[in-house]
Amino acid sequence: MANNYQRIIIKIGSNVLTQSNGLPDAARISHLVDQVAAIKKTGKEVILVSSGAVASGRSLISIDERVNAVAARQLLASIGQVKLINTYAHLFDVYQMLCSQVLVTKEDFRDRMHYLNMKNCLEILLQHGVIPVVNENDVVSVTELMFTDNDELAGLIASMLNAQALIILSNVDGLYNGDPKSPESHVIEEIDGQTGNFASFVTSSRSSFGRGGMLTKSNMAQKVAQLGIAVHIGNGTRDNILTDILAGKAKHTKFIPSKNTSGKKKWIAHSQNFAKGVVQVNEGAKTVLTSAKATSLLPVGVTAIMADFQKGDIIKLVDESGKQIGVGIAEYGSDKARERIGQKKQRPLVHYDYLYLNA
Numbered sequence: 001m002a003n004n005y006q007r008i009i010i011k012i013g014s015n016v017l018t019q020s021n022g023l024p025d026a027a028r029i030s031h032l033v034d035q036v037a038a039i040k041k042t043g044k045e046v047i048l049v050s051s052g053a054v055a056s057g058r059s060l061i062s063i064d065e066r067v068n069a070v071a072a073r074q075l076l077a078s079i080g081q082v083k084l085i086n087t088y089a090h091l092f093d094v095y096q097m098l099c100s101q102v103l104v105t106k107e108d109f110r111d112r113m114h115y116l117n118m119k120n121c122l123e124i125l126l127q128h129g130v131i132p133v134v135n136e137n138d139v140v141s142v143t144e145l146m147f148t149d150n151d152e153l154a155g156l157i158a159s160m161l162n163a164q165a166l167i168i169l170s171n172v173d174g175l176y177n178g179d180p181k182s183p184e185s186h187v188i189e190e191i192d193g194q195t196g197n198f199a200s201f202v203t204s205s206r207s208s209f210g211r212g213g214m215l216t217k218s219n220m221a222q223k224v225a226q227l228g229i230a231v232h233i234g235n236g237t238r239d240n241i242l243t244d245i246l247a248g249k250a251k252h253t254k255f256i257p258s259k260n261t262s263g264k265k266k267w268i269a270h271s272q273n274f275a276k277g278v279v280q281v282n283e284g285a286k287t288v289l290t291s292a293k294a295t296s297l298l299p300v301g302v303t304a305i306m307a308d309f310q311k312g313d314i315i316k317l318v319d320e321s322g323k324q325i326g327v328g329i330a331e332y333g334s335d336k337a338r339e340r341i342g343q344k345k346q347r348p349l350v351h352y353d354y355l356y357l358n359a
Contacts, residue, residue, distance in 0.1 A: 008165045009161070051150050056079075056080030100131070101135075102121065103135055103137035154168065168221065169236030175253040188253055217233060277315035296350060328356065
């Protein structure tokens with residue numbers, strides 16, 4: 001295989017695993033497992049982020065239409081998750097390979113301790129040659145706390161485990177420069193980390209089974225690529241798609257990775273949703289922070305503390321117009337920070353090593 005990736009996250013969307021009638025596509029799942037087994041046999045580590053629990057549940061039980069949508073989803077996911085993981089276990093068993101189930105919620109990423117706990121769990125599975133099958137725990141996730149979709153979850157896992165590649169399988173060949181149904185449109189084969197707004201050419205229509213459209217995929221893929229991880233978006237309904245992507249033979253979209261970022265910065269980058277405090281900085285500090293030179297945020301550049309925080313909390317940094325320029329870990333609490341606003345020769349509020357700037 002052409003690529004020298006050692007650790008690969010493979011995200012399989014519900015529109016790949018599900019037939020048009022909403023039931024699981026057994027032949028497709030089996031073929032994907034065959035490819036994963038072939039990749040694993042070359043000595044690579046593979047983590048699957050797999051949708052499909054709700055579809056699996058749908059194949060086992062019929063629900064009265066009067067049951068509300070959230071409860072129906074919980075019921076189907078709870079029953080279906082067992083069937084889904086049994087399906088994977090049975091198919092991997094043919095290759096004498098073990099898989100495991102890892103169910104997560106957004107809360108598992110909320111602080112450094114939870115985050116490291118989950119990272120350690122996945123690392124020990126990989127050390128023992130196990131293929132983790134990760135999915136959002138739809139049984140306890142309620143709408144406000146849910147990931148945007150499994151793409152977001154896959155991006156978090158990829159950066160958490162310092163993977164070299166994330167492969168996202170959807171039911172289209174990649175990112176198009178227009179409407180995929182239009183004969184004039186074609187697949188954009190390579191995107192560098194500097195590409196701006198995808199909304200201009202990516203249609204926002206969502207798949208019939210998945211929660212995330214191509215726009216959320218693109219934005220997430222770019223963020224992951226900026227953290228030093230190659231992202232491939234390909235068509236999971238095509239035969240041998242995984243092995244072909246790795247061999248450089250499949251038509252698909254690749255997001256080229258930027259320079260590598262430290263593990264801590266990767267965590268900070270994905271923790272913006274959990275920011276407690278908000279700190280406003282002046283134009284001078286903004287210019288210095290966003291320059292090529294590595295610098296910490298000093299109190300002299302702070303103009304206001306807009307929301308309280310404690311030492312160790314994730315805080316958002318905003319400019320004078322209120323626009324977010326980055327996130328970081330506070331070296332001390334908001335009380336001390338208020339006392340030191342505008343003062344020179346003070347300890348950094350956010351050290352460079354714990355600062356992640358928006359691209």
